[in-house]
Amino acid sequence: MKFKLVLALIAGLFTWTGMAQAVDCAAVRARFQCDAATHYPLHLSFDDGPALQTTEVLQVLKQEKIPATFFVIANKVDCPALEKQCKAEHGSKIQACLQPKQECEQRRQILLQAKRAGHVIGSHSYEHLRYSEVEQGLMREHFRLARQVLDPYLNTTPPLFRLSYGDGWFNRQQHPQVLAALKANGFQHIAWQLSAFDWDENNQQGDKILTNVLEQVCKRRQGGVVLFHDGVHDQLHTGRLFTTTHLKDWIPSLRCVVDFKPLSFFETGYTQRR
Ligand SMILES: [Zn+2]
Numbered sequence: 011m012k013f014k015l016v017l018a019l020i021a022g023l024f025t026w027t028g029m030a031q032a033v034d035c036a037a038v039r040a041r042f043q044c045d046a047a048t049h050y051p052l053h054l055s056f057d058d059g060p061a062l063q064t065t066e067v068l069q070v071l072k073q074e075k076i077p078a079t080f081f082v083i084a085n086k087v088d089c090p091a092l093e094k095q096c097k098a099e100h101g102s103k104i105q106a107c108l109q110p111k112q113e114c115e116q117r118r119q120i121l122l123q124a125k126r127a128g129h130v131i132g133s134h135s136y137e138h139l140r141y142s143e144v145e146q147g148l149m150r151e152h153f154r155l156a157r158q159v160l161d162p163y164l165n166t167t168p169p170l171f172r173l174s175y176g177d178g179w180f181n182r183q184q185h186p187q188v189l190a191a192l193k194a195n196g197f198q199h200i201a202w203q204l205s206a207f208d209w210d211e212n213n214q215q216g217d218k219i220l221t222n223v224l225e226q227v228c229k230r231r232q233g234g235v236v237l238f239h240d241g242v243h244d245q246l247h248t249g250r251l252f253t254t255t256h257l258k259d260w261i262p263s264l265r266c267v268v269d270f271k272p273l274s275f276f277e278t279g280y281t282q283r284r
Contacts, residue, residue, distance in 0.1 A: 035266035042221075042228040044267050050233035051275055052268035054078040055202060057134055057172060059241035060086060060121045061249030062113075067240045068124055070258045077272040079200070079235075080124050081134035081172040084159040086246055087121055088136075089114040113247045121163050130273050130282060131163045132170035132200060138243035140177040142185035149188065153195045166280045171197035174243065198280055200273070203234025206253070214252035220260040224267060233268055235276050 039046065056067060059082050071078050085091065092114050096107035125131050135141070136152040136159065144152075157169065164170070171192055173179050178188025179201050192199055204226045208219045227233055238257075239250040264270075274282070 033262040033266060038224070038263050038266040039228075042224045042267070044224075044228035045231060048231070048267075049269045050227050050231070050267060051271040052204075052227065052233040052264070053235045053271050053273050053276055054238060055081065055172075055200075055235055055273070056238050056240040056253075057081045057174075058083060058138065058239045058243045059249065060117045060124070061241040061245070061254075062116065062120070062247050063249030063251060063254035064120050064124065064240045066249075066254045067257055068120075068127055068129075070261065071129070072127060073258075074261050074270075076261070076270040077129060079130040079132060079170075079273050080121075080240065081132045081170075081200075082121060082160065082163070083134050083138055083241070083243060084136040084156040086241070087114065087118050087163070088155075088159045089118065092246075110246075117247070125163055125165055128284075130170065131160070131165050132172055133157070133160050133164065133197065134172055135174060138174045140175055141173060141188045141191075142178045142181055146187060146191070150191050150194070153191050153197065157195050157197070165283045166198075167283065168196050168198045168280055170200050170280060172200050172202075176201060200235070200277055202237040203232075203276075204236040206236060206238045208250060208253045209239050217260075217263075219253065219256070220263055223260075223264065227267055233271075235273065 038044070054076060056064075056078060059080055064080070089111065093107055093111050096110050097104065100106040121131065133156040136155040139152070141149045141152075156171070160169075173188065178185055179199055182189050189199060204223060206219045207213050207222050213219050213222065223236055238253055240254055241249050
């Protein structure tokens with residue numbers, strides 16, 4: 011009797027696990043009032059990295075065979091500059107700079123890993139600023155540095171760039187100097203059509219981020235480049251944890267409605283180098 015009970019429990023557990031993993035696509039489509047059969051093209055882009063947890067994102071992308079784009083902040087991989095800054099802050103306590111140096115090297119490796127996996131690597135400038143409000147000399151210097159520091163990683167011709175907050179892009183009529191300075195450094199700007207709003211802490215619970223994306227796709231009846239974050243712009247090493255942890259859970263539901271495409275499906279004017 012006891013044995014049967016254990017068997018029943020095990021069987022129940024397997025059923026429950028199986029059900030938890032399976033996604034009811036009909037229910038997803040009904041909930042977001044999506045077209046019955048259409049799959050919309052979607053490209054995943056991740057800003058503000060590289061971070062330690064970018065590796066988790068890379069793992070999911072590899073497992074799911076999804077091509078993505080990473081727009082990275084150059085000062086996170088400018089190890090000589092970070093070391094110089096650290097030494098200036100700590101004076102003779104050189105020991106204090108060993109770990110930051112090691113972490114910076116780790117971020118470089120992670121970025122190389124993303125490049126080797128075939129993802130597009132673009133620049134998200136040197137720092138995370140609203141460049142329409144920045145003094146023009148500093149803006150130009152940051153774009154130049156972004157190009158120089160990210161040179162080993164940028165893998166398109168011309169190199170790609172995404173402005174932080176879209177500032178200088180959305181308001182390009184009023185502030186044409188930002189795009190002009192990008193062009194002067196040879197960059198092509200890449201915007202986004204959909205946002206996961208994963209930077210907003212109010213969205214970092216339950217399936218709100220997944221809901222944001224599905225709502226936009228199904229309401230507009232169109233896909234595009236969607237903005238996610240693997241990093242946090244004011245933290246060097248720690249990523250956008252809610253996104254990096256839960257991305258794997260969102261993919262099956264997204265697949266009910268979208269087909270994952272490379273960036274080249276949406277953006278032209280560049281070629282990707284291997
Ligand atoms: Zn950003």
